[in-house]
Every structure is written in C-alpha cells, then in structure tokens.
Amino acid sequence: MKVITYLINLDGSHERLERASQQLDAVNWPFERFSAVDGRGKALTEFANYDDQRAQQILGRSLMNSELGCYLSHYGCVEKFLSTDADYLVVLEDDMKINSDFKKKLDSMFEYLNQHKELDWYLINIAAKKKKLAKDITQIKDMSLWHAFYFPIRGLGLIWSRQGAQAFVDATKTIHMPVDIFFQTWLSKNGKGLGVWPALVRPAGLDSDILGTVASQGVSRKDKENRGLSHGLKKQKRMWRDRYYAINHLFFHSR
Numbered sequence: 001m002k003v004i005t006y007l008i009n010l011d012g013s014h015e016r017l018e019r020a021s022q023q024l025d026a027v028n029w030p031f032e033r034f035s036a037v038d039g040r041g042k043a044l045t046e047f048a049n050y051d052d053q054r055a056q057q058i059l060g061r062s063l064m065n066s067e068l069g070c071y072l073s074h075y076g077c078v079e080k081f082l083s084t085d086a087d088y089l090v091v092l093e094d095d096m097k098i099n100s101d102f103k104k105k106l107d108s109m110f111e112y113l114n115q116h117k118e119l120d121w122y123l124i125n126i127a128a129k130k131k132k133l134a135k136d137i138t139q140i141k142d143m144s145l146w147h148a149f150y151f152p153i154r155g156l157g158l159i160w161s162r163q164g165a166q167a168f169v170d171a172t173k174t175i176h177m178p179v180d181i182f183f184q185t186w187l188s189k190n191g192k193g194l195g196v197w198p199a200l201v202r203p204a205g206l207d208s209d210i211l212g213t214v215a216s217q218g219v220s221r222k223d224k225e226n227r228g229l230s231h232g233l234k235k236q237k238r239m240w241r242d243r244y245y246a247i248n249h250l251f252f253h254s255r
Contacts, residue, residue, distance in 0.1 A: 001087050001088075001110060001111075001114045002085065002086045002087050002088075003086065003087065003088045003089075003090065003106075003110055004032065004081065004084060004086040004088075004089055004090070005024075005029065005030065005031035005032065005089070005090040005091075005092065006031065006032055006033075006034040006077045006080070006081070006089065006090070006091050006092070007020055007021075007024070007031045007032070007033050007034060007092050007093075007094055008034050008036045008073050008074070008077065008091065008092065008093050008094060009033050009034070009035070009036060009094040010035075010036045010038055010094075011035055011036075011038070013094065016094040016095060017033065017094060019094070019204070020092070020094045020096065023096075023097065023098050024092075024098070027098065027100065027102050027103040028103060029102060029103050029106075031090075031092070034073070034076065034077050034080070034091075036069065036070075036073040037068075037069045037070075037072040037073045037076060038069055039064075039065040039066050039067070039068045039069025039070070039072070040065060040066050040069065041065065042065045042068075042069075043065070044062060044063070044065060044068070047065075047068045047072075047175070049172075049173070049174050049175050050063065050068055050174070050175045050176075051174040051175065051176045054174065054176035055176045055177060058176060058177055058234065058238065059176075059177060059181075059231070059234055059235070059238075060231035060232075060233070060234035060235070061231055063175070063176075063177070063178065067178045067179075068175060070178065070179055071175050071178065071179040071182070072175075074091065074155070074158075074179045075168075075169075075172060075179075077089065077091045078091075078160060078165045078168055078169060079169060081160060081162075081165055082162070082165050082166060082169065086162075087114070087161075087162060088110060088113075088159060088160065088161060088162075089159065089160040089165065090106070090157070090158070090159050091157070091158045091159075091160065092156065092157050092201065093155065093156050093157075095156070095203060095204050096127070096156045096157060096201045096202070096203065096204055097201070097202050097203065097204040098157075098200060098201055098202075099200055099201075101141070102200055102201075104141070105140060105141055105143050105196075105200060106126075106200065108140045108141060109140050109143075109145060109196070112138060112140060112145070113161075119137070119194070120163075120192065121161055121164065121192050121193070121194045122160070122161060122163065122164025122167055122168070122187065122190070122192040122193065123151075123158055123159070123160055123161075123164050123168075123183065123187060123192070123193050123194070124145075124148075124158065124159040124193070124194040124195065124196065125148060125151060125152040125154065125155075125157070125158060125183075125193065125194070125195045125196075126157040126158065126159060126195075126196050126199060126200040126201050127152070127154045127155070127156035127157035127158075127199050127200070127201040127202065128148070128152035128154060128195045128196070128197060128199050129152060129153070129154050129199070130152065131146070131148075131152075131195065131197045132150045132152075132246075133149045133150035133243065133246040133247060133250050134146040134147060134148055134149060134150075134195060134197075134250075135147040135149070135250060135253050135254065137194070140196075142198075143196050143197065143198060143200070144196065144197050145194060145195075145196055146194065146195050146196070146197065147191070147193075147194060147195075147249070147250075147253060148187070148193040148194055148195035149188065149191055149193070149245075149246035149247075149249040149250045149253075150184070150188055150242060150243055150246035151183055151184045151186075151187035151188055151193035151195070152184070152195055153180050153181065153183075153184050154180065154203075155179060155180040155183065156201050156202070156203060157199075157200060157201030158183075164192065167192075168186075171186060181238075184242055185238065185241075185242055188242040188243070188245045188246045188249075189242070189245045191245075191246075191249035
C-alpha cells in the first residue's frame with residue numbers, strides 16, 4: 001500500500017508553506033508541495049474548459065477566476081496522482097491545521113480501507129465542519145469513519161482512491177461550479193463519499209490564498225451567492241437536490 005500527499009500552495013506564499021510544513025514534519029508525515037494554479041487577475045475567457053452558461057444556469061452567477069484556479073489546482077493534484085503507482089492520495093490546502101494524532105489515525109484508517117475494498121469509495125473528507133445524513137462504517141480509535149451521503153463542503157483535507165480520482169477526471173469535461181460544490185453534488189448523487197468525525201484537519205483561520213480575499217476580489221463567494229433572488233433560489237434548489245440524493249442513499253443503506 002502506497003500513500004502520497006500533495007500540499008497545495010501558491011508560489012510566493014512562503015509563510016503558509018512554512019507553517020504547514022512544520023505541522024506535517026512534526027508528525028512525521030511526508031508530503032510534496034503542489035504549485036497551485038493562480039487564477040487571480042485572469043479573465044474568465046482565459047480558462048479553456050470553463051462553461052459560463054452552465055454556471056449561470058446552476059449557480060445563477062459566473063465563477064470567480066480564483067475559484068477556477070482552486071478547481072484546477074485540485075484537478076492537477078488528481079491528474080498527477082494518476083500518473084504515479086500510489087494507491088491513495090491525500091490532498092491538503094496550506095491554510096490548514098492538523099491534529100497531533102493526524103498520522104496515527106490516518107495510518108489506522110488506511111490499514112482498514114486496504115482491508116475492506118468492498119467499500120467502493122471515491123473521496124474522503126477529513127475536514128468536515130458538520131456530519132449530516134451519514135451512516136457510520138467503523139470506529140478508528142476515537143474517530144468514526146462514515147458514509148458521507150451529503151458530502152461536506154469543506155475541501156481543506158481530502159483523500160482519493162485511484163478509482164475515485166479516475167472518475168473525477170472522467171466527469172470533469174467542463175468546469176461550471178466551484179470544486180467543493182462539485183464534490184458535494186457529484187458525491188451526494190453517486191453515494192461514494194466518506195467522511196471522518198471529529199475532523200482531522202481544520203482551518204487555520206487564514207483567508208485562502210487560492211480563492212483570494214474580499215479585498216483582492218472585491219466581493220466574496222458568499223456575497224455573490226446571496227446577492228439577488230435568482231442566485232438564492234438556484235442555491236436552494238441545488239442544495240435540496242443534493243439532500244434528496246443523500247436521503248435516498250441513506251435510506252437504502254439503512255434497510
């Protein structure tokens with residue numbers, strides 16, 4: 001069993017890299033820096049695979065260039081992983097804070113996953129803010145591993161299986177929503193997402209360099225999503241649709 005880890009970090013974000021490196025080195029968790037795609041300052045037309053029309057239909061707004069950079073950074077990690085012989089990929093964003101037992105719990109979890117191939121999962125969220133519409137699989141020390149039928153939105157810490165990584169690449173013909181929202185929609189529909197609780201990764205309280213700050217963008221994603229009736233209705237429609245899929249998967253697994 002081989003596990004590799006990519007830490008997403010923008011060129012020039014030295015302090016973030018140092019802060020994240022110190023945490024991972026302290027628990028003896030090897031990693032490789034992945035140079036993030038910097039979408040800030042670029043026109044939307046510069047992103048070849050971006051579908052603005054579909055984004056407007058689903059979100060009621062265009063994506064921000066920084067959101068596209070974040071999406072492409074995660075996609076790049078997955079693509080690079082598939083070119084290796086590794087079995088699992090851990091993806092971390094540099095604005096994260098890990099627990100002191102990060103390595104012990106991950107080692108135990110990978111051992112369990114490697115022994116239970118029947119789980120047939122794509123992606124694990126190890127940074128969940130909440131546990132919703134979930135079904136416990138097993139207890140690992142004081143942490144539960146669960147079916148995340150309503151996949152958590154936070155993308156600070158993720159674990160990919162090879163089959164999940166390939167499915168993501170195959171599903172991503174065009175970009176039409178932020179990557180964390182795509183994961184929630186995609187995995188709530190196919191039921192192949194997992195989660196852990198309590199979370200192993202939490203925000204460090206920093207603004208995301210990849211997504212940019214309100215000052216640099218002029219407006220935040222939350223502001224854009226809550227601006228106007230059309231945006232709000234489309235957001236609610238998307239969330240209720242994802243919950244519907246999640247409830248169906250939960251009901252099926254509870255029978």
